[in-house]
Ligand SMILES: Nc1nc2c(ncn2[C@@H]2O[C@H](COP(=O)(O)OP(=O)(O)OP(=O)(O)O)[C@@H](O)[C@H]2O)c(=O)[nH]1
């Protein structure tokens with residue numbers, strides 16, 4: 410199943426809502442624009458994004474004399490997709506090794522996404538090494554080990570409660586020695602308090618940049634799409650410490666409404682690079698803005 414169909418399957422609630430709004434469309438009707446704005450807000454797009462997108466659409470409709478649901482929908486797809494184009498959707502992983510640092514609050518899907526990414530890169534013929542730097546829980550390293558076996562890649566881990574920085578240091582040394590292409594670092598989503606978490610991330614980042622000067626480093630923030638606007642609040646907190654280069658939006662196969670993608674692009678200026686659409690190893694897809702907007706309105 411392609412991106413469009415997967416997304417379409419997941420965002421049923423929003424699609425239904427949008428369908429109803431468009432069914433009531435009469436273009437000279439201000440009510441339509443108001444309903445559309447409300448629907449975008451309901452879909453988690455955020456008030457600011459919804460207002461801007463609808464204003465843009467209103468302008469396009471009058472300027473180009475658009476008529477009928479299909480034309481107006483087409484214009485809205487372009488406007489929404491345009492709002493999502495805030496940077497490259499590709500990961501930059503040119504150096505050997507390069508690093509992917511996975512961050513985000515607990516339970517959003519960091520470890521699962523690492524497993525999926527590892528499997529993807531291994532299947533593309535690249536050598537991957539996982540760093541189990543979530544040392545807060547013993548189960549975290551075990552879970553990552555299962556994913557390493559599934560993906561067919563190596564893993565560096567220490568005992569529970571050990572220093573995550575030391576795990577990252579060892580993983581980078583091992584990657585250099587083995588000639589690995591990509592090191593993927595798992596991190597804790599929860600520590601005793603938030604300041605600890607942020608300090609630890611900053612420290613991990615310092616070790617990576619110190620040990621691998623000039624290397625390509627992608628810091629991916631994982632957000633659970635079903636948490637709605639909460640995801641945006643989390644992202645803003647992490648952005649202060651972690652210098653995020655991209656977002657992975659997980660659980661779009663569930664009850665997510667999807668509009669959070671627009672709020673993130675608008676308020677953070679950071680592109681969504683991948684979406685998670687299930688718990689399986691193949692359930693990770695590169696993000697496609699136009700197909701996403703189309704699926705939302707289909
Ligand atoms: N439906 C669905 N479930 C997902 C997706 N991604 C992850 N999950 C599930 O979400 C739960 C939490 O995933 P983890 O990968 O353990 O999350 P985490 O961020 O590593 O959590 P902590 O290590 O506790 O911080 C697991 O049950 C995963 O199977 C997704 O795209 N769709």
Ligand SMILES: [Mg+2]
Pocket residue numbers: 519520521543549595596
């Ligand atoms: Mg985890």
